[in-house]
Amino acid sequence: xxxxxxxxxxxxxxxxxxxxxxxxxxxxxxxxxxxxxxxxxxxxxxxxxxxxxxxxxxxxxxxxxxxxxxxxxxxxxxxxxxxxxxxxxxxxxxxxxxxxxxxxxxxxxxxxxx
Amino acid sequence: xxxxxxxxxxxxxxxxxxxxxxxxxxxxxxxxxxxxxxxxxxxxxxxxxxxxxxxxxxxxxxxxxxxxxxxxxxxxxxxxxxxxxxxxxxxxxxxxxxxxxxxxxxxxxxxxxxx
Numbered sequence: 165x166x167x168x169x170x171x172x173x174x175x176x177x178x179x180x181x182x183x184x185x186x187x188x189x190x191x192x193x194x195x196x197x198x199x200x201x202x203x204x205x206x207x208x209x210x211x212x213x214x215x216x217x218x219x220x221x222x223x224x225x226x227x228x229x230x231x232x233x234x235x236x237x238x239x240x241x242x243x244x245x246x247x248x249x250x251x252x253x254x255x256x257x258x259x260x261x262x263x264x265x266x267x268x269x270x271x272x273x274x275x276x277x278x
Numbered sequence: 279x280x281x282x283x284x285x286x287x288x289x290x291x292x293x294x295x296x297x298x299x300x301x302x303x304x305x306x307x308x309x310x311x312x313x314x315x316x317x318x319x320x321x322x323x324x325x326x327x328x329x330x331x332x333x334x335x336x337x338x339x340x341x342x343x344x345x346x347x348x349x350x351x352x353x354x355x356x357x358x359x360x361x362x363x364x365x366x367x368x369x370x371x372x373x374x375x376x377x378x379x380x381x382x383x384x385x386x387x388x389x390x391x392x393x
Contacts, residue, residue: 197380209380269322
């Protein structure tokens with residue numbers, strides 16, 4: 165594994181509150197990703213980063229923002245959480261975009277929005 | 279848009295059997311295809327990665343094949359064991375050249391190996 169940690173691992177919050185999830189990697193990987201996993205949908209890409217301060221939207225980016233001020237940290241923010249954002253969130257990283265390079269995943273954060 | 283489908287959604291077999299998990303994808307211009315394992319409440323562990331130029335990859339009792347022309351990949355598990363029980367995910371990577379697009383995942387096959 166690529167030494168990816170996520171915090172918090174579990175969080176319960178109320179609708180309308182802001183929430184920030186943190187992803188930290190120790191492998192100096194350039195590319196980082198946020199996915200959400202929901203029953204019946206599988207994993208879907210929210211946002212990704214291709215370098216410090218370089219980010220872009222994925223398939224399901226509405227309601228989410230990200231920031232990457234350091235190579236090792238990638239933050240996912242829900243500005244005003246909604247019940248539809250209850251999910252398990254996974255962070256991932258990879259070193260390069262070559263066809264031989266794999267993507268490594270963190271342990272996930274289970275978020276419940278009441 | 280790439281779509282990835284996995285069949286079956288769930289599978290239960292007795293210990294010791296050989297089994298095949300199927301994955302199909304719609305865009306044959308994939309860069310590589312990965313098989314992951316996910317245990318309940320855990321993250322994803324990469325099992326095998328097949329580059330677009332390869333036909334198969336092997337790791338221990340696992341063998342993954344790739345047929346780009348038909349848009350299919352299979353994961354073969356030999357001599358299954360109860361410890362193989364998990365959800366297996368297939369993911370296709372299409373490199374658009376414009377950025378670091380993520381993987382497109384199937385919904386997974388939930389595998390139970392009965393002791």
